[in-house]
Amino acid sequence: MAVGLRALILLPLCFPGLQGQNSEAQRRREGGTLYIQCSYARRVAGRDTKYWCLLKDGGCEKIVNTYSEYTRQNKDKRTQISDDITNETVSITMTDLKAEDSGTYFCAYYDYSYGYIPIRTISLNVFKELLMWELDTLSVQCPQIYGTAWCRMGQTMQCTKRQTSSWRSASKSLQDRVSIETNAQRIPIVTMKQLQISDSGVYWCAGGSGLTRTLEVVLSVFKRTQQLSAKVSETISVQCHYKITDYGAVTKAWCKMEGETCNVLATTSSEPSAENSTARDSVRIQDDRQQGIVTVTMQQLQLQDSGVYWCALQEPSALSRMEEVTLSVSRAQPQGRLADTENKSQDTLVGEARCSDSTFIIVTVVLLLLLLLSLVTSTALGVRHYKLLLRTGNREAEDTRDRAQGTAQPGSTGRRESSDSKESGYINLDVQTQPSPEDPLYCNVEPSQAPRNPQCVEYAVIAFNQSPRSTKE
Structure with a gap:
């Protein structure tokens, strides 16, 4: 962070409004965005100018304000501020964050008696995320702070200083691969050579007598x-x-x-x-x-x-x-065996396909023949059943007439007493009218009514008794 221990102690003394406030920690990846809202008290007039300040040397370094967008620190226009008077809220947006943006910030308004009165305070930590390969070389610029050191976070903080070039509780292999030098602009440069997977972790640039953290680096090393x-x-x-x-x-x-x-x-x-x-x-x-x-x-x-x-x-x-x-x-499989296996597999597949086609045709033909046969059988049975019904109906009708009249009348059908009997069949006729002797009389017998094995000849004797003619004398 860009604020030292001394600045944190002086902060509530310089700004009475910060007394009793706790600094909120905000952590962002480099290139990310910070968005916060500050709600101000009702005693603050909506027309008062609101400020977004960076705490530096115990004072407010103005980043941006609601009166004028232009400030010395906002030339790149990465920070925007807006004041919602209705809801009494100030909104601040910082985009494309950089590692050097780390520090303590606060929303404030100006009071002629007390100066800048903080509304909300945050501690912003913008870290670098570096992805490296094994044996790559890491180079990091640290902020200009006296007594720059490069520290690794763990159960115990392990640091090396430029003056001593030694690690506290660090392995010798890492000690040999880390160096801290300054360039022409007197900016500290940390270099780590021959990176290994075990080097992955969280590092800090630190400085001052208390090794205050100024820049965080999250390092991930991968192997090819x-x-x-x-x-x-x-x-x-x-x-x-x-x-x-x-x-x-x-x-x-x-x-x-x-x-x-x-x-x-x-x-x-x-x-x-x-x-x-x-x-x-x-x-x-x-x-x-x-x-x-x-x-x-x-x-x-x-x-x-x-x-x-x-x-x-x-x-x-x-x-x-x-x-x-x-x-x-x-193991290498013999090429010939592989070829034979492939050919056999193809032949098997072709044979199975052909066998499947032939079986399908045979089954189809058999099913069609069975269907046709069932239709013919059903039709024949239907016709036969229909004839039997007709024949049975005629017999029942004849039996009914015979039982009702006892004898057949001329002009009606005679009744056969027994067609299946071994005895001779006969027909009784009762002629109620007076036919002339010359008129022929016929008797029709169906073949089905005749016995199958006749023992004797069936015949019918028909006699007409001539009634005396009535004459007029």
Whole structure:
């Protein structure tokens, strides 16, 4: 923050309105926006000018006010202020925030007796968010404060000062990679080299006797990775990139992780080690210092070559990872067997398709034939049933007439007593009219009414008794 401990103590003394107020903490990422509202008391007249101030040297450094938009600190127009007299509220918007905007701010109005009277106070912290790769170099400009230090936040604050160039409770590896220098404008510059994933964290520029925080940096370091796959007996080639200016003259190495240790398999050093002579037969490494590319070639791969590898910088103290490569080696399938398998699969699919088509046609034809047969059968049964109904109706009608009259009348149908009997069938006729002898008389017998196996000849004797004619004497 841009305010020191002394300024915080003097703040309520210089501004009585701040007594009893707590500074609100506001944290924003660089490039973000701050929007706050300040509600003023009713005793403040709506026509009074409202101010947005930065606390500096115990006083109000005016950023913007409701009377005039132009102020010394607002030339870039990143801060806007508006006064809602109806709701008695002042609104302030700060856009495109920068790390140097960190500090203590307050809304205020002016009183001729007391000067600037604070309405609301906030502590703004704008932090830098930096995303870096392993082995990159971090460079940060810190605010100009006496005794600049670079501190890392943790359970205990670890700091290094430019004067001593030493870390408090810091690891030696980090101590060797951090430096603080000043440029021609006497601005402190913090430099961290050969960044590692373990360097990710929150850092501060600090200064003064109490190491007051002035600039916060949130650092995230990522590793470069590659995923490779190959078959047994194949050859792979891996390329790793680096910055020529930083690491052109440094020895490069190719190593395989075994637990927490990376065992070197090949190196660009002209003095190969005896323990790695066997590995060098199948592993080669080349360093193109003109383009900043390390090329590693592995031949005749085996299943046991699967694992995690590093392209690394080889220094006397330790290995520094450039890129992490994950290699997966699998068994090679014979090409002929693969082709046969594919052909068999295709033949099986074609055969299944043809079999499926033939089965569908056969089933369709059978179903159609069964449907046609069922229709014909149903029609035949219907016709037969209809005929039986007609025949049964005629018989019932004849039986009804016979029972009612006993004998058949001339001009009506005779009744057969027994058509299925083995005895001779006969028909009784009762002629009520007087036909002439010459008139023929017929008797119709249906074939169905005759017995199937006649024992004797059926016949009918019809006799007409001549009644005496009445004559007039």
